[in-house]
Amino acid sequence: GENVEQHPSTLSVQEGDSAVIKCTYSDSASNYFPWYKQELGKRPQLIIDIRSNVGEKKDQRIAVTLNKTAKHFSLHITETQPEDSAVYFCAASGSQGNLIFGKGTKLSVKP
Amino acid sequence: EPEVTQTPSHQVTQMGQEVILRCVPISNHLYFYWYRQILGQKVEFLVSFYNNEISEKSEIFDDQFSVERPDGSNFTLKIRSTKLEDSAMYFCASSEDRTQHFGDGTRLSIL
Numbered sequence: 086g087e088n089v090e091q092h093p094s095t096l097s098v099q100e101g102d103s104a105v106i107k108c109t110y111s112d113s114a115s116n117y118f119p120w121y122k123q124e125l126g127k128r129p130q131l132i133i134d135i136r137s138n139v140g141e142k143k144d145q146r147i148a149v150t151l152n153k154t155a156k157h158f159s160l161h162i163t164e165t166q167p168e169d170s171a172v173y174f175c176a177a178s179g180s181q182g183n184l185i186f187g188k189g190t191k192l193s194v195k196p
Numbered sequence: 197e198p199e200v201t202q203t204p205s206h207q208v209t210q211m212g213q214e215v216i217l218r219c220v221p222i223s224n225h226l227y228f229y230w231y232r233q234i235l236g237q238k239v240e241f242l243v244s245f246y247n248n249e250i251s252e253k254s255e256i257f258d259d260q261f262s263v264e265r266p267d268g269s270n271f272t273l274k275i276r277s278t279k280l281e282d283s284a285m286y287f288c289a290s291s292e293d294r295t296q297h298f299g300d301g302t303r304l305s306i307l
Contacts, residue, residue: 136294188237
């Protein structure tokens, strides 16, 4: 089955800096890669997703890149703000739709 | 914006007892999922449900677990004989296509 690895587990940046979180997946049949943000005690919230027919997608300060050959995808947050502090999870899914999540990255943005 | 709703928000149960977690998916969604998250860990897939039947389940989803869509709106997860290790946050999600929307979760505490 699919396995998703996520790095780093914790990331601390200064406000205004960029943050990059990386994930790798094992199943070449996976074709959908969402990123979720989870604040303490809250539900995971989708922030951006990418499908396997696209190499990059951007939404304001957030971008995701996908390298299908290497089976890795990354989340880029520019101009970070304190409210970006949360745990970020990457996930991968194939045709069945169920999401396999990475272990999460705790992002801390220091003012 | 329509939301996935889950009840109860917190359930405390004695070990060995049955528990039913309830979810109301977004009304026009056709795909339903249950995930769990043990405190401080990643979100883990349990089961997916489409067209009134299970479409996929994980190794976690053993004979103690069952799902049901008893009417046109509710989607339930039943654990027959709870164990201490079932203590976790249980999230319901629904989707129309690939984008999964999560509920706020039910915190299940087994004593």
